Amino acid sequence: MQSTTDNDLECLDVRKHFGTVRAVDDVSFEIPKGSFFSILGPSGCGKTTLMRMIAGFETPSSGDIRIKGKSVIGTPPNRRNVKMVFQHLALFPMMNVYENIAYGLRCAGASKDVIRTKVHDVLERISLPDVANREISQLSGGQKQRIAIARCMVLDPDVLLLDEPLGALDLKLREAMKIELKLLQHQFDTTFVYITHDQSEALVMSDNVAIMNEGKFVQIGTPQELYHNPAAAFVAGFVGDTNRWAGKVTRVEGDTVEVATEAGLTMRGSVRGGTSPSVGDAVNAFVRPEFITATRAGGGAQSGADGGNLIEGKIDSILFNGANSRVLVRDGAGELIEADVVLTGGPEDLKPKDDVTLNWSAAQTMSFKT
Template identity: 60%
Template sequence: MSETPDLECRDISKSFDDFKAVNDVSFSVPQGTFFSILGPSGCGKTTLLRMIAGFQEPSSGDLLIKGKSVLDVPPNKRPVSMVFQHLALFPMMNIGANVGFGLRQRGVNKTDITKQVERVLERVGLGGVAERPVSSLSGGQKQRVAIARCMVLEPDVLLLDEPLGALDLKLREHMKIELKQLQSEFNTTFVYITHDQSEALVMSDQIAVMNQGVFEQVGTAKELYYEPDTAFVAGFVGEANRFTAKVKGSAGGSVEMVTSDGQTLHGLDARRSLSVGDSVDIFVRPEAVRLSRNQADVAAMGNTGQGKVANILFNGANSQLILRDQTTGAELNVALPQTGEFRDLARDDVIHFGWEQQQTRVYLADGEQTDV
């Protein structure tokens, strides 16, 4: 018999007049899972999180925590805690008072509050600082205090509303690792919303990609990146070169397509679902493209060309080239290999490129995927 999930949403919808912000969303989150909801601004993720917290009522559907519906349970009685984007720490209280605030609201005696606050501060790496003012903390330490304030209440589910959004880039990168470590330490179910794909990919056990009120796909980071179900997921998760094209021919599972600027591309149509004349969207990851100064090195690949370096975007290990196809003029974003082979590559240099058919992800233009 399967274990009851910590959180389950069944056909949850939320409408504001004629606008449906969340549209029949269903999912479940097993105990101890780091579950992220990833999507652009306005996709409905914050509305969904607020319904789980109890700050908004669903228009329809059901919400269950540990197998029990919480629709009629007020926010302060639900076994959830929430970390807000701006943390909402009380500046007039010291660290210990902030962390113990919820316990005081519950009527826990002072001695027990002191013990529980010290215990949870130790677990988040802030032992011995309970008497210090909140203003003395760095941004990352404030994040840990906000989490400690929630975790001292021992919630079944911790909700996190884009908590890293206000941090600078370097601290945000550090806190991604810390948050994942804290979640593992407490073994508490985290439900995390973000528009930042890097946050979701690095930290999550499962990710739901949300768009226009619905989940486009739920899966692991690798599943979303390497096997996107829809064109939206392929374009939103990770970097990708995108082409629009029409199917020119198909034989033996291989499909030939011609882009809007006249480039011929090849992909695999494993389901044999494409027909000549179909409009398709094509996605190719920058790291899938191989570079070579010798045409023979890429000649056997399914898609080849010659491009002039239009720009070099240096970003250490994540450096990229912008190539302009010598035949069509189309631009191609290519990950720059870190072998040192192309270290002396300069703007206006001409180089050969290619990628295999199986690296070409193809979707019917109406959004239906072909399995490539």
Template identity: 85%
Template sequence: MQSMTENDLATTDNDLECVQVRKHFGSVRAVDDVSFEIPKGSFFSILGPSGCGKTTLMRMIAGFESPTSGDIRIKGNSVIGTPPNKRNVKMVFQHLALFPMMNVYENIAYGLRCAGVSKEVIRTKVHDVLERISLPDVANREISQLSGGQKQRIAIARCMVLDPDVLLLDEPLGALDLKLREAMKIELKLLQHQFDTTFVYITHDQSEALVMSDNVAIMNQGKFVQIGTPQELYHNPSAAFVAGFVGDTNRWAGKVTRVENGAVEVATEAGLTMRGSVRGTGTPAVGDTVSAFVRPEFISAEKTGASDKPVDPAHNVINGKVDSILFNGANSRVLVRDGAGELIEADVVLTGSTQDLKPKDNVTLSWSPEQTMCFKA
């Protein structure tokens, strides 16, 4: 999915479109020229660090803030100047905002009652949406009697009973404990398929965005840095910020000592020499500063001298000493100090020659140059 121009967007048929949207607070550009489209029935996440502008963007889509310039379209129609209650957009907040003085039925029915819907239609719609979220028997329960996951589903049901074109979710898993949060990632994805409604989800938690989303926008300093599928962002980041923000990675800064056919040789500030592939825009020249990234799962770790098989001479090789091992079942994270004291992370399966790996063991790390992503600084 690519950012679009105003002319492109004029011919599309999407649930949500933003065209060159900006929001300035004095001299602060909270949202700076953001354009994107979301096709019907998509799960779209906006992922970025705190303060990057994602909540401001969502508030503009919902109608709680007005853009300084640009256009926002729901189903192809501009909603600039349309108040929140007149937009067919609903929002689930981080703390859910369920009414504690009302039971489940009354919470879900509230929006329909405000819209003047008859009692018979309300009853049918509420019971239908409770069936769809797999909670058909909780209509008469008090909110205080629900688990965290049930409250989450009721908050979504309260929105979905109104048949919105777009459902906005503002970090709704942030208040849940870790185990429930992991379960709700799957639950939210299943609910989105069940309702076939466009979900727009904002978060600073990359695991949430990568697990649930069809497409993810990486946002930083008010701008979208890259939009793509989770796989594209992870394996083919377009910028150093994306490479460092999405997934775990080792990072080195250094200068280019050689350039050849899209590959570079880099001398790092820590005194290492490694080869890598050029990513992003702009091919670096000899002497240019670059950032080099390699993900822990691409690094092979062996006890030094434990294998008779020589390391591939084309691979990058670093010798070091095990600092610690973070056990995680089948795959564990090994933290290795190189000769300069830099910490390098590698994922290994603790079997064979590595099954009795322990701190202070000497190890040899190696990986393919193709797995080293180099970005011009």
């Protein structure tokens, strides 16, 4: 990867070893100016270690980290123009809002006039112009989030790092803050690097997302690319809800394979991940619940034009979520298959114990060679 000042942040072949453990293993990526970039992965995948190296709290075992095209290896955290919002925010409870935001400016030796102007300006930009004199304990959870961001942004960082800052919020506030963070990122036009294990946060807010597992980046792409065109079985299973079957290839027709699953089902799927499976190869097959149509048995369901999949089953239970709900269907082999349905509250709605036909196309089944 060639360095360019068009990027706010670059990591080049970065590794971090703790003894024999490879916490971060040969990670390279670049983030253009003004982007919202998320690193998404399960706990223990190395994303926090990577962020700490970017912030300067850890030193890479090898590789380079560049801010605005300049290497920061060996540069201490307080000398990097990178700021960090921690999961628990770390606001100072003994200081009011104004003093919290002004703290970094005071440490940098800014004059009182400059501090006053910058603090009030950043409070306006986060839409909290009237809270300067409030105590931290008087703020709501969402207001605390914005103050923590303002305390960083008042210092005009090149990159803002966010370490799962929504983890401590309740569900409703967390949903609201996803939108709020995206709007704030546009407002400040600053590069945000966000780490999370919550896929909904990453998919909703990000321009690009890196999927991380076992210290490596598995795939980088837009949320749409990761969801619809995963490059590996791990991405298909980790991003979004999905049904998964393990099986073996029994037939190959171009980019379409027929798979006999371990549960005894036969289904057709599209080949993904750049592999060319042969008859007898082990594969994992995935299909998302929203791609499966569920109709009452005998309701006239037809296979897709590409020779799709038809499976008979019985509704085991219904997970109600308003109009967009989900049925859990137990097939003839006793396996549960999830399918999304629209419930209107009328007598035509599917109900538990109904016999149903599940229908989806081969193109919507993502098959990966193991």
